Structures are given as C-alpha cells and as structure tokens.
Amino acid sequence: MMNNQTLLTITNKQNTHRNNTGLVSRLAKRSIFRNTRRTLLTVLLISCSLTAILFTDAFVRGMVNTMVKISTQTFLGEGQIHQKGFREANDIDLYIKDTPRLYQQLDTVSEIQAYAPRVLAGAMTSSSENVASAIIYGVDANKEASVSKLKLAMTQGDYLSGVDGEIILGEQLADLLEISLGDRLVVTVSEAHGGDLSQALFRVSGLFSFNERTMDIGMAFINLSQGQTLLNITGVHEIALRLQELNQADDKTLAFWTVLNTEQLETLSWQELVPQLSSMLAMTEYSTLIVSVIMYLLVCLGLINTMFMSIFERQTEFGILLAIGTRSKQLFYQIMLEGLFIGLLSVVLGLLLALVLCYWGSIVGIDYSELEMSGLTLNEPIYLVLDVSSFALMGLATLAITLISCIYPALHAARLQPSSAMRKTL
C-alpha cells in the first residue's frame, strides 16, 4: 500500500506537470502578442504562402482539367479505335471493316456515352485561286456532334446535313484557299486498294474555328458516306469514343478496354494517343511541388528570423526565467508553443484566404484565351479545382514546417546560460 508520503509526492508531481503546462502555455500565448505587428506580419507571411500554394494547386488542377477537356472534347475523344497498324503506318488501306458488328458492340458498352466513326486521308484541296494540303475527314454528322465540338465550332454557314457535295473547312484554310461560303472546291485523294487518285467537287457549306491553328488550317470535313466513296472503302479508319467519365480513360481494368482490343482492333485512351500531352500534364503537376518548396523555404527562413528576433529581444527575460528555476526544456516548449500558436493562426487564415480565392476562381474562371501550350490552345477559361485533401495536407504541412522552423530558435533559447543572457545584471 502506498503511504502518505508517496501519495504526496505523486500529487506534487501531478500538480507540477499541470502547473507547468498551464504556465508555459500562458507565457507563450501572451508572448506572441507582445509585438503584435511582428506577429501579424509573420502570420501574414505564412498564411499568404499557404494561400499561394493552395491557389497554385487549384490552378494546376483546373489547368490540367481544362487542357484534358480541350484535348479530348474538341475532337480527339477520350479514346479511339483503329485497325491495328493504322496509326503507325498511316495507311488508308488499314481500316475497320466489320463496322456493323463493332457498332453493335459499342452500343452495349455502358461506359461509352457516344462514338463517332471517321474516315480520313491526306488530301489536296484546290480552289480557283489556290491549292493547299489538308486532312479530309469523312464523318457521320449526328454522331460527330455527340463526340466532338465540330458542330459547336461552326462560325459561318451550316453544319453537315448528310447531303453529298457538302464540305466544311477551317477558317484559316478557307483564307489560304481564298474561298468563302458557297465557293467550289476540288478535293484530290489517293484511293485505298491501289492508290489511284480520286477527285470530287464540293461546295463550301460552312466554316469552323476550334481556335487552334493546326486544326483550323489543316482540316476539312465531308459526310462519311461520300468520304468512303472517295477513298473507295466500306469501313472506317477511326472511331472516336466519348466515355461517361473522364477517369474511365485511365482505368484499364474496365472490361471494355480488353473487349475492344482484339487481334484486329487497337483501342487506346487519350493518354496513349497523345502521350506528349499526358507527360506535359504530369510535369505541370510538379509545379505545385516546386511552388510549395520555394514557399516553405521562405516560410522557414522568415519564421526562423522572426523567432530569433523575438528571442534576442527577450534574452534578458529568458535569463531571468532560467535564473529563478525554469528548466531549459520548459523554455524550449515555450518557444515551440509560440510557434504552434503562430502556425495555427496562419493555417486558419491561409485556409480561409485560399478557400475564398479558389472558390472565386472556380466560379469565375481565369481567362487564358488564345494562349497556346504544348500545341493546345486554351480556348476556354481555366476554372480552379478545390481539393479538400490538398487543403488538409497543405494545412498540416504548413503547421509542421512552422514547428520545424521553431526547433532551432527554441534550442538556442534553451541553451542560453543565465549569466550571459542577463548580461549586465546578476
């Protein structure tokens, strides 16, 4: 059984621990507001850095989303089906032949929202004034409208209606050929199965603009059936896929990817179709990391400087505290606690600022119209994407960085010798 002396010792120890915790916390809280201006400036530095990091993160997420959307929704689709070997050889003889059965199959895949069959070939387009090379696409007008933005990109005239002789051109191609709506145009292609030249006369029924130079100067669209006739094929070269969800393009475990990749067919996601864009986007995501590292470095240096200024100002006071019996580790905890309070204030303020700024950016968007990145024109605003996990992670990281920055000043304070800290006095 414990005797009274032991109980008294335990009670005293518990009292000491409770008292010391309260005391250190009280001193820390009051000390950080001793120089309110400096504390507020430090809090602003940290919170603005956190806001900048979160804004960058939200911006990068938004930019990636926008670029993927522009890339896939404009014309590419989230996936494409080709006859095996077509993409490598660009050989018009390698086309998908049994299209009815494939269409039937595609209709049953729940992940596929829409698909658009296409024939395509390099062509020579000749007007009465000029000649230009372009890629001629034969498309199913209705199906194409549900996969790409061709119909939405029309700036003059009419979209394809399925009637032979219609052709729609990019505005810049029309300028190059010096033709306008209603003018005649001859398209010359090399036929499949032998390569004989095949020509057809078209009348310009519409002009489009995707706001992307390579597309607007290098593409022309005719109806699918006439394209097949012109190229002397019965199938299609390409089927663009619109998926229910964008992330289904990443998920190769979905059954349709296996089903649609056969001995004859090759079905690829947008990442595989334009790997350079995929790599570029992956690199873009590093920008958040780079910004974070720079910002956190500034935070560390700023905070270490602030804490040292604060410590040097209070050196005599620390000397007194040590002289009257404060243990070094209590001083260490006090400085760390001051850092924690500054960190908490900064994180709350930084998260609030970031939330307001990113929310505004997610509603209004940031207009980068006409800016071209990696061959992709940003023809719609970038809407910032708020990510809760980023907010939580960066908030915690900021708090951790703040505490880490305080270790050195806190150790410095804890190692002070009372006599040198107090200098002139006892």
Add this chain to the structure above:
Amino acid sequence: MTILADTVADVAITKKTDSNKSTVIETSGLCREFGKGDTLVKALSDANITIERGEFTAIIGPSGSGKSTLLQLIGGLDTPSSGDVFLDNKNISHMSGTELSDFRRDHIGFIFQAYNLIPVLSARENIEYIMLLQGISAPERKKRVDMLMHAVGLDGLGERRPTELSGGQQQRVAVARAMVSKPSIILADEPTANLDSKTGADLLDMMKDLNEKQNMTFVFSTHDPKIMERAKRIIRLVDGCVVDDERRD
C-alpha cells in the same frame, strides 16, 4: 516592515538546522576567466569565502572588480573556470543543468538591479511563477501571494503588469518573488541602484527586518552606502581578488 518579517514567518524557510550559524555558502578556490590567450581576463581569482546562515553580507568593490561574477557563481548562474561552490553543503559546481535549475528554484532567491520581472505576467503572476514551477497547489499559492502582496505594500496592485508599476513597486514585487519560494539564500545585485533614496532605504529596512527576524541569509553586490551601513559583513573585492573581509558584530 515588521509585517513582511511576520508574514514570511508563515511562508519562510523553516528548515531545521542544528545551529543558526551553520555554513550556508562556501566557495573554495573559485576562479572565473573570460577569453583566451592575449584576451584572457581573470574576473575572479581564488576566492575563498564562507558565509553563515543569517548573515547580511555586502560584496563591494569598484566596477569590474568581480562582484557580479562572484554573485553569479554563488547563484549557479555561471560555471566557474575552477574551484567549487557549496550551498547548503551541496557542491553546485558539478550539478547538471536540470539539477541546478531545480536547486536555484528551491534554495535561492534573486533580486536584480533592473527589477527584471516578466513583462507579460501580472504582479501576482510574477510572484506566483516559482510556486507554479514547484507544483504548489492553487489555494496555497493564493495564500502566499496574498500575504506577500500585503507585506510588501502592494495590496490592490496584483493584476497590474510590471509596466504599470513604478520602479519601487516593481522592486517590491521582485522581493516578494524572491521570498515566496522559501529560499535559504537571497542574492541581490545592486537592488537599490535604480530606486530613489527613500524607496531604496525602505526596501533595505524590509530586507534587514527579514534577516534579523527570520535569520534569512542575504548577499548583496553593491556600491550603495546605505547597504554598507546596514551590512553585518563587508567583503571587498579588487581586480577579482578578495582584499578585505570585515565583520561588524
């Protein structure tokens, strides 16, 4: 000033000693050097001092004679270059940092020239601080602080921060803080240097009263003639050496 002595009778050290004249401070071959080589300065050389319980001692000497250095070494605020310091028969020269902190907390009261209160704490909290470190219960802390605040004539000023108190009031708080932990030794570094003569004299009377009634040991470092008048013993230092040790019984 009798009030303080009576108050501290409740609060003050009640350590049982065999004799009122036991040795409380002893230094042996105490040296303190600063710098190296050509810049070496001997702040204190071979100081051998013995101070007994209840003495009211003034260490005097010109500026730079080593008074403050001696007091710092006695108080465990600095480490001697050689020699030993014994307080209450314990050699503090070889104690670890934590042991020394605890020893200072429990055995030594400090009064500084520039008051040196903690600016973010109120007068009450400044006095209470050491008791919090000691783990003393809240009711006991309140009782002691109330008594000491009354004793040093600061009733009603407990919630004021140091900046809201006059120099004399701050020094009274500092005296109360030094007393509250029931130390066996009080070390005071020119405690009256920043006070006007009347306040200084009142403060000294208060400390003298404590010394006489409670047998508390006081060691002053000073230039103040008022302290020298009241001191029972005067140790004179010149260039770091003890050149005179006068007792006035």
